[in-house]
Amino acid sequence: MNDIMIGFVLLLLLVAAQASINGDTIKRSDFPDGFLFGVSTSAYQIEGAYLEDGKSVNNWDAFSLSPSNIEDGGNGFVADDHYHRYLEDIETIQSLGVDAYRFSISWARILPRGRFGEVNPNGILFYNKILNDLLLRGITPFVTIYHFDFPQELQERYGSWLSPLMQEDYVHFAETCFKNFGDRVKHWITINEPNLFTQMAYKNGKYPPARCSPPFGNCSAGNSDVEPLIVVHNMLLAHGKAMKIYRRNYQQKQGGIVGIVVDCLMYEPLTDNDLDQEAANRGLAFYIGWVLDPLIFGDYPSEMRQYLGNQLPRFSSAESNFMKDGIDFIGVNHYTTAYAKDCINSTCSLTGNRAINGFVDTTRERDGIPIGEPTGIEVLRVVPRGMREMIEYLKKRYDNKPMFVTENGYSEPLAENENQNVLQDNKRVEYHKMYLSSLAQAISDGADVRGYFVWTLMDDFEWVHGYLPTFGLHYVDRETLNRIPKLSAKWYQDFLNPRYIREYIS
Template sequence: MRIGFPRWVCSCSFFLGLFLVDSKTHTSFHEEVIKRSDFPDGFLFGVATSAYQIEGAYLEDGKSLNNWDVFALSPGNIENGDNGFIADDHYHRYLEDINIIQSLGVDAYRFSISWSRVLPRGRFGDVNPNGILFYNKILDNLLFRGIRPFVTIYHYDFPEELEDRYGSWLSPLMQEDYVHFAETCFKNFGDRVKDWFTMNEPNLFTQMGYEKGTYPPSRCSPPFGNCSSGNSDIEPLIVMHNMLLAHGKTVKLYRRDYQHEQGGSIGIVVDCFMYEPLTDNDFDQEAANRILAFNIGWALDPLIFGDYPSEMRKYLGDQLPRFSSDERKFMKDGIDFIGVNHYATLYAKDCIHSICSLSGSRAILGFVDASKERDGIPIGAPTGLGSLRVVPRGIREVIEYLKKRYHNKPMFVTENGYSDPKVDDQVQNILQDFDRIEFHKMYMSSLAQAIRDGADVRGYFVWTLMDDFEWRLGYTPRFGLYYIDHQTLNRIPKLSAKWYQDFLKNNTRALEIQDS
């Protein structure tokens, strides 16, 4: 799940003359009529999770400390002092969770592999047979129940030893460690996994870990954050370059040695905000286009066209790393499909030709308080994560942008979800999650329209199966279809779980649940 804002992009937007606020939308939720039959035959519906957010068992059966384990040990890094040491205890309850997934009636399940569980010391140690066994059991049980696994190889977590040895993603050595990890997954799981994602949101992880410093390894520099070390202007560019090359080398290896025999496909998951111009003038439109290039194009252009967006090169010049001619060749056309994580839509305003009336750190970061209103219209409904707002048209618009920029490359919506903005510990109120139901109705309806307009979107994954560890925000946000009682670790279905189940059956009750 995507938490926070693209602050490194926003720092670029500051230099580019942008500032961002949340986009307007419905003043309140309203009922949408959406049916499974509104989607094409063969369209996949699923749920998504990630290893660190649900597994727990952080030092069991040969797993080593990973970067998030270490980050959570430092006071103040995670809200409420939370950590993922137990999380949802999926490591011990995976059969129960797979039964829940099956009961929903989904076609597919997206999950990730814990790098430190499979290769506790990276290239510097042996494969952990207990880690391989764990994921084999998950895969075999999913397939036995007719559920298609979508596997993310890297979802933010890696062995801490790689950070200690050479600085992880700041070093080209991390490329080789990643390729070794990916090949270990292909060798052990590729006979059953036909849908691979190399990485989850490299554009977001880079910004949060190396520009703002709120993810490990917590590197940043003023004015973006107050870290003990780092350079918020340069390091995000280096890290992203290494991540993209790691992806490119992995895809080259997969296509050469595994794809034909195993019959799978491989892509990447990108954090995809939508940006709209604040006004109708040309300058604001150009600003929106620039910020889309700096966020989405930064991750995808090299993997489809072989190089970074021209918009980035224009403003960053030699600060932006360069691919060699050989690298451009294997990077180009380096994905079979795009994973789209979409949660929010923001406004973009030009500050090159205009005066932006901001002050203090927000002027430097390029943000305006998202609670502001424009022309007296409330800007969206909040999702429980500060300035993230419910803007259903945004998913249609970002899909349209991807369709045009990348020649309608096949897409999966790999994450879309809602966290109740109210801090409410009353279980009955948490379980009666009407707003989550309406959120998914509205976003699905907008997505269905994008598909009718010709977008090659092939699946939709709800974030998330169950309330989980939401990175630096700990357990406060609740995105799950199932509530987790952290005293008992019982999984309790919310109303949205029943709604999704009915929706997947094309049951008309799913359309009437709000009135029941």
């Protein structure tokens, strides 16, 4: 069979596999009563005003001072200027008809010097205004305490997350947030994606502080095998200590719940081989169980203990006790699916991939839909069933702990961005339809999922990729910073408010 015929057969198989995920029929009424729909953002990616009103330089400000660190040479100094346009943005959020808005708090805006300085009243005022306006409009705030950005001083003083001192700084920051905002915030997220941040910052060296070692990267310092384990350990203990304080001093009075957000990349076996199935299971344990097992069961996954031995840090019995059952909900950031191949009992010869802990992940096309070739940013495959599979995995492994899908989104391939009307984002609309349909199936099968948040409200600063990716429901003109709704924004409005008939962008 030639390549064309193979591709045609795979396409037919894909269509058949997707028949049960008919995005065209998805409706808001397919979700339970009380299910929350929202949009997500993060502080550094949209706020700007990087040195205004008492905010200090944070780790991303310092990192992006070297334009070569960011693919388009950009930075978050102005970003989308949300700091000055927050009222306009909240009106936009309200116009979508969402129930909830997930945003994060800039650590350097609240505590410019961490616990070595005073609380910045201007920072408190800014987030108070956001919270009050959201609640006035009937929008539920979901607040992320730490979303990748922290005062640069903490890096320079003691190495930030590589040091246990960072646990105390984080707890001080978290309690400052509980004290000042907890009367209105009923949904807290302690840390966004410890697994992804650690991989990017301490294994691949692409995020600040850009630490790594060969063959993962060529950094000036770092150890890609050991440092990620130390960093996640400190993050988990920071979460656990903050959660202990919240439950003891705030939860009963304020009535909130606290979770953590995990980057939930789904792994499937590359082939039907049992060894590849085991590799996929290891991949899930090493990436997702790494964060969630300690916060639910009190220790790291047995798969990690087996392969990493003494390299993997240990919790004391006291730490294990307060870590166990240490979240009220799981935040699920799910975008795509990867395929795992066994590298323990098999030969791994996939170009550009390195066997890690006995498995290798690959973007080899099997039956996902490619969204284009990489052009500066990693390609995400559109595999809608991965949403259902991920939720089912979490449901089984963690006894159906309550979940919120805190991020799900799509960016056009860069090559396509250059050759089309960015407002006519049909592929994004189809992506959300298919992934929502897959999520609805998981819920109908009994998964306790309570909300879904689109990433993101508007095109923003996407970390090392700068302003190249376009995940937003709204286009942001980089010259004027005007927000312009895309087709996907109009679709989301109609999905959330089916009683209204709206005109799509022609």
